[in-house]
Amino acid sequence: MNKYLLDKDKFNEFYELYLYSFNREDSKHRRDVFKERFDHSLVYGIMNGKRLGSGLFSIPxxxxxxxVNYKMNGIGDVMSAPEFGGRGGAGSLMNAALTDMHQNHVTLSYLAPFAYTYYRKFGYEQVFDHSIVSMKSVDLPRIANSDHGHVERDNIKNLHDDVKLMYLGHNHLGGVVRAEWWWDHMLDKHNDYQVATAFxxxxxxxxxxxxxxVGTTFYIHEWFNQxxxxxxxxxxxxxxxxxxxxKFVYETPDPDFKADILDDPNSAKLVVKPYMMARIVELSDFMGRYPVQVSVLPKTYLKVTDELSWNNHVWELSIENGIVGFSIADDATPDMEMTIQDLTKAMFGYRSxxxxxxxxxxxGDDKKIGLVCDVFVQEKPELIDYF
Structure with missing residues (x-):
């Protein structure tokens, strides 16, 4: 058992550190929502005397x-008390969480960074963006009424199971396969949200x-159309x-602006912001079950630099009749060299x-790089959830 894993009886200490570290006010709602996340997470911490000095969640x-379905642990609420800062506590917990992911055969990890340079030290890389589209009320497009179908409106707490199934049906670009507890957590956390359903x-x-x-602004959190x-x-x-x-604001994980379908493309304003980072924890499993885009690839050798020793190898990659061969070949001369961060970008389709x-x-060799480039998906990943 990892020495940094906290027992479930440490909730109060963990919650108090969270309130202080993120300057949050205590409330029954915040405590209840936080407890849901705590109960479903691997919780790591380092004691500083009688108080908790650092902590984080690793959420399966x-x-x-x-x-392709992959296990992914989301890292959240990375924090240290100010009197305990600068001692490497958070870094020790990050390394402990990654080691446990390896032992538990978890393939990927996502997180929302407070500093990109900090988390790059642990092998994470920016792969998820959000597009924030905003329009003034007077600029909204004219949309005709339809003689078919109808819309129903309700509080988010009454979300129908068919909505959950529709989300699952549209989620295929690296997003979370929402378990029932995570749906419940989202609905509890955002209990003031509304849902409109079209039939x-x-x-x-x-x-x-x-x-x-919020005030005079209408925010669209999630929107799916069949x-x-x-x-x-x-x-x-x-x-x-x-x-x-x-004002109307839609924050979407889709990087495609789609302003061209508006009567006046200038009526909408777009801001693209980096959203979350990803890390390949188990490269062998990610590549071994990867949705390759070609059926044949001659043996190619990739040298991958990674602080995680089990990924830090020269790898032999080949594809025959769509079947991937991926194995360690440290004695081979590499055709290309890259860090785990840049390989993450390429494999996620974020940058070729x-x-x-x-x-x-x-x-590396430009021809071989081009061949391997065609193996990976080219569509950018999308993630709505936050943790």
Missing amino acids: FDVNFHG DDNGNLIGYLIYYS NPLSRQLLGKFVTKHQSIFE LKSLRKYGRIT
Whole structure:
């Protein structure tokens, strides 16, 4: 057992450190929501005398990456008391969590960074972006009423199971496969959110919208459409709030702006912001079950530099009839060399190997780099959840 794992009776100490470290005010709602996350996490901590000096969550999830299910642990609430800062406590906990992931056969890890340079030291890399699209009320597009289908509105606490199934059906770009406890946690955490559901004439769910408001701003948190009718119905639902709100904001994991479908593309403003980082914990499993995009690849040798010893090797990669061969070949001469961070970008589809070569991030034989580049998905990953 890892010496840094905390017993469940340490909740109060962990919660108090969280409140202080993130300058949060205590409330029954915050405590209850935090307890849900605590109960479903591996909780790490280092005592500083009688007080907890550092702590973090490692939360077990599954993710769907282009139809392949991988185990992923989300790192959250990395914190240290100010009197305990600078002693490497958080770093020790990060390394302990990664070691346990390896022993538990967890393939990937995600986190929301407070400093990208800090987490790059632990092998994490930026791969998830969010696009924040904002429009003034007066600039909202005109959307015609539909003679078909209808929209229903309810509090998020009454979210129907069909909405959960629709999310799962659309989630395939590295997003979280939401377990029931995580759905419950989200609904408890955001108990002031609303949900609008679109149905066709036969009563089938065809789309949903999760939203909330702050002051005079209408925020869209999550939006899925199954067909043009649902897009029309839910779009009309949003614009019907035009007289209530001055500004409309949609934060989406989709990097495609889509301003061209608006009557006036300048009516919407876009800000792309880095969202979360990812780390390949078990490279052998990630590549071994990876959704390769070619059926044949001759033997190619990749040297991967990583602080995790089990990934830090020269690897032999080959594909025959769509079957991946991936094994350690430390005696071979590598065709290309890269860090685990840059390989993460390429494998997640965030930035291609060719692009990384162009910017001098990887070295090697251009022809071989091009061949391996074609192996990886080219569609950027998407993640809505936060932890």
